[in-house]
Amino acid sequence: MHYSGGRRCGVRFDCEVLVVGGGIVGLSTAHALAQSAPGTRVTVLEKEAAPALHQTGRNSGVIHSGVYYRPGSLKARFAVRGAAEMVKFCAEHGIPHQVCGKLIVATERDELPRLHALVQRGRENGIPVRELGPAQIAEYEPEVQGLAAIHVSTTGIVDYGTVAAHLAEISGAEIRYGAEVVQISRRDSEGVAVRTADGTVLRAKALVNCAGLHCDRVARLAGDDPGMRIVPFRGEYYELGRPELVRGLVYPVPDPAFPFLGVHLTRGIDGSVHVGPNAVPALAREGYGWGDIRVRELGGTLAWPGSWRVARRHWRYGAGELHRSLSRHAFTEAVARLLPAVSESDLRRVPAGVRAQAVLRDGTLVDDFLLREAPRTVHVLNAPSPAATASLPIGREVARRVLGALRG
Known part of the structure; x- marks a missing residue:
């Protein structure tokens, strides 16, 4: 199928589709x-x-299997499919990657029912899961201790910044860097017009919003009510000074009441081992440290009713995350539950990431991918982990929708 450029009703289009955002989802869509x-x-x-300087390039680089996600959800469908496609894509294009598997380890008795529920969920999602006792844990990770664990063999690792850069090269799209969108206009006869910060105006027949941390702002620029707001959470990481303590990927049993997986250990494709993330509220959309404050963005977060409802609902969990952010000793204690041999001297800080968490007005933390359509526009309004893993099928889904808008 081909959509030609040129004029419509006297208007010259610079392209058929404008994609806002050069992270892995935007580039996969292109x-x-x-x-x-x-x-x-x-x-x-x-x-x-x-490309990929924010969420895509600041994560742990895990190719997620899909074991955590509710069967039938977009997360489950896209993660399972996306993991296999990501491995194939990397193999075909010579991108370093490894399918190393991971352990999810229960260290307390009250975690055992949740661990068993993950076994059932994984099997419902078609993922091979092996249940392990304490002695079998040591076969995979000699320094890790727990009451029980599961091994998920389809989990892998890759550098998603490298993947995104390769997608940029092969997409065939024109990629304009330093092009911040500041104004959007939609008219029936003139398609979509976008003005960037340097005054450039581009016209297209359709628009895709993959702006990540700024996706709700871009939706409002287009005249659409996203019905949510991005509340940024900073993920703080350490690097393990003795990487030989961990062979692969080690995760705790997640708390289903909160959308973060807890402090875990992940061996990167370069051989280093990252520990984290610790999740705390960020004081700016791109707030990678406590000193990164943007008053207008912070004011917008505080003015959103859902932010206060999240705080009331999860204050106890949040207090623990904040304590670990401010205390290296407390962070080390959390890691030692999985890896008793770790000490404070083993941990050194590395650059943090920020997660773009969509929050509804009633305080609901949106747990699944959120795609919304408007005239000649597709908005990607929530693309949390495993978005990088699932980026290829997400890109196809967004492309399908925007091509439908072009046909319309």
Whole structure:
């Protein structure tokens, strides 16, 4: 299928589709458009000087299996499919990766029912899961201790910044860096017009919003009510000074009441071992440290009713995360539940990441991918982990929707 550019009703279009955001989801969408509709002219607008500098390039690099996610949810469907596709994509394009498997370890008796529930969920999602006792845990991870564990063999590791950079190269899209979107106008006869911070105006027949940490702001620029707000959470990481203590990936049993997986240990594709993340509220959309404060963005977060409802609902959990953020000793104690041999001197801070968490007005933390359509527009309003894992099928789904908008 091909959509030609040119004029419509006297208006000249610079391209068929404008994609706002050069992270892995935006670039996967551009790639999927090239695959699904060869000849479609796509322009990606990225406000930074290079792709994937925020969520995509600041995570633990795990190719998630899909074991955690509710059967039938977009997360479950896209993660299971996406993990296999990501491994295949990396193999075909010579991108370093490894399918190493991971352990999910219960260290307290009250975690055992939740661990068993994960076994059932994994099997419902078609994921091979092996149940382990304490002696079998040592076969995989000699320094890790627990009452029981499960081994998920399909989990892997990769550098998603490298994946995103490769998608940028092969997508065929025009990618404009340093192009921050500041104004959007939609008119029936003129498609979508976007103005960037340097005054450039681009016109397209359709728009895709993959702006990540700024997706709700971009939706409002387009005149749409996203019905949610991005509340940023900073994920703080340490690097393990003795990486030989961990062979692969080790996770605690997650608390289903909160959308974070807890402090875990992940061996990267470069051989280093990251420990974290600790999740605390960020004071800016790109608040990678306590000193990164943007008053207007923080004011917007505090003015959103859902933010206060989240705080009331999860204050006890949040207090623990904050304590671990401010106390290296408390963070080390959390790690030692899984890895008793760790000491404070083994941990050194590395750059943090920020998660774009969509929060509804009633305080609901959106747990699944959230895609919404408007005239000639597709908004990706929640793409948390495992978005990088699932980026190829997410990109195809977004491309399918925007091509439908073009046909319309």
